[in-house]
Amino acid sequence: MAKKISFTLNGKAVNFEVDVRESLLDVLRYRLGYTGVKKGCGVGECGACTVLVDGMTVDSCIYLAVWADGREIRTIEGIAQDGELSVVQQAFVEEGAVQCGFCTPGLVLTTTALLESGREYTREELKRELSGHFCRCTGYKNILKAAEKSLEAGKRQCEE
Ligand code: FES
Numbered sequence: 584m585a586k587k588i589s590f591t592l593n594g595k596a597v598n599f600e601v602d603v604r605e606s607l608l609d610v611l612r613y614r615l616g617y618t619g620v621k622k623g624c625g626v627g628e629c630g631a632c633t634v635l636v637d638g639m640t641v642d643s644c645i646y647l648a649v650w651a652d653g654r655e656i657r658t659i660e661g662i663a664q665d666g667e668l669s670v671v672q673q674a675f676v677e678e679g680a681v682q683c684g685f686c687t688p689g690l691v692l693t694t695t696a697l698l699e700s701g702r703e704y705t706r707e708e709l710k711r712e713l714s715g716h717f718c719r720c721t722g723y724k725n726i727l728k729a730a731e732k733s734l735e736a737g738k739r740q741c742e743e
């Protein structure tokens with residue numbers, strides 16, 4: 584069964600007809616062409632498909648597209664502003680936290696949500712928050728350093 588839904592995608596209004604059984608991942612990646620939304624496990628285990636829904640991280644492979652109706656969706660394609668990398672993207676580059684890049688969109692989006700929460704996180708809390716993401720390349724040390732650097736840079740920006 585098809586259903587028309589409306590949502591905001593990276594700041595733009597989208598009206599789209601979806602099958603009620605379709606995942607948000609399949610709609611974003613395969614029907615709207617947002618290939619920064621990666622398909623890894625497809626069962627909510629690896630974090631590669633993470634997007635932000637009303638500012639919260641969601642595994643889009645296990646989130647029905649119809650649930651996005653009326654909501655604000657952000658993907659990695661909407662994180663840089665005016666061609667400038669966000670502080671989180673910059674920190675991932677500087678810390679060498681990217682190798683093949685498959686896990687990177689999800690990690691950047693989760694770190695962005697943490698930064699936007701305005702909370703402070705200990706290293707242990709950060710590890711827990713990022714634990715839903717699998718990286719098969721870099722190891723987690725640099726990713727953790729990048730996340731810490733992102734939150735510090737975000738805090739500095741707020742203080743300025
Ligand atoms: S593809 Fe969604 S969590 Fe792995």
Ligand code: FES
Nearest residue numbers: 682683718719720
């Ligand atoms: S950089 Fe390759 S999976 Fe993380």
